[in-house]
Amino acid sequence: MPRPALASALTAVLLLALPAARAEEVVAAVAANFAAAMARIEPGFEQASGHRLTVVLGSSGKFLQQIQQGAPFDVLLSADVERPELLAKSGLGVPASRFTYAIGRLTLWSPDAKAFGDGEAYLKTGAFRHLAIANPAVAPYGAAARRVLEQLGLWPGLQEKIVRAEDIGQVYAMAASGAATAAFVASSSVLAGGKPGSQWLVPQNLHPPLKQDAILITRAQNNPAARALLDYLKTPAAREVIAALGYDLPTP
Structure with missing residues (x-):
């Protein structure tokens, strides 16, 4: 093969190999409340970045x-700011990478559209068999739910009716199935x-703000896919998804 033709062939092979060489994988631990948003963000991120994203859902x-x-x-x-802060302070997270990607909202919900109109009054009557919340010890949305009930003076009296799940995704499933x-x-x-069912969007003065922070884990500080994911969460495309699912947006 003449040298120019050989050079062109080698260049073509290298160009074809470049995307594969650049593609990396990021494994993201994602708070369960953000599952629906992440499912919509994932394809856009992978298409825009060329990287692969693996999502693991659970409690913060x-x-x-x-x-x-x-x-x-x-x-x-995370579903809070405290745990990313702990990682940053302990050296397990990269402090400069930490930022608020969403501000969550807590809702009292029943799949029964006739269950209640006034959520606060419904809670005070206790006219329900079981009330599901996420485990306050590990789930920020569970801690917020407990705070709401404490603010309303209901926490001690409802202990026999409260059932706990590991994370907020499991809580939703319990209510959707009728278990709660x-x-x-x-x-x-x-x-x-x-x-839609019955809904009460909990007033934000009844619990601390559900600010949700993201952070790069130190072990992945040289992983371009991990950094790309954090950058993508700040883009207009990602923020549009986040807002559409009821989150408040932090200031860019």
């Missing part, structure tokens, strides 16, 4: 424990589920 508290024990996550999308009469869920779950 469990993820913190797993990362401290060496779990191979690259990024944490009503539940404190993420507003995003109700919007994504397409079952």
Whole structure:
């Protein structure tokens, strides 16, 4: 083969190999409340970046424990600010990478459209068999639900009716299946589920803000896919998805 032809062939092979060589994988530990948003963000991220994204859903508290024990996550999308802050302070997370990607809203929800009109009054009457919340010890939305009930003076008296799940996704499933009469869920779950039922958007003065922070795990600081995911969450395309699912947006 003449040298110019050989050079052209080699260049073509190298160009074909470049995307594969650049493609990396990011494994993201994602708070369960953000499941629907992440499902919509994932294809856009992969198409725009060329990287692969693997999403693991669960409670923020469990993820913190797993990362401290060496779990191979690259990024944490927590449902609070405290756990990413702990990772940053302990050296397990990259401090400069931390930012708020969404501000969640808490909703009291029942799939029964006739269950209640006034959520606060409904809680005070106790006219339900079971009320589901996420475990306050590991799930920020569960901690917020507990705070709401404390603010309303209902927490001690409802202990026999409260059932706990590991994360907010499981809480939604409990109510949707009828295992719980009503539940404190993420507003995003109700919007994504397409079952309006009975809803009470909890006033934000009844619990601390549900600011949700993301952070790059130190073990992945040289992973371009991990950094690309965090960058993508700040893009207009991602923010549009986040807002459409009922989250408030942080200032860019």
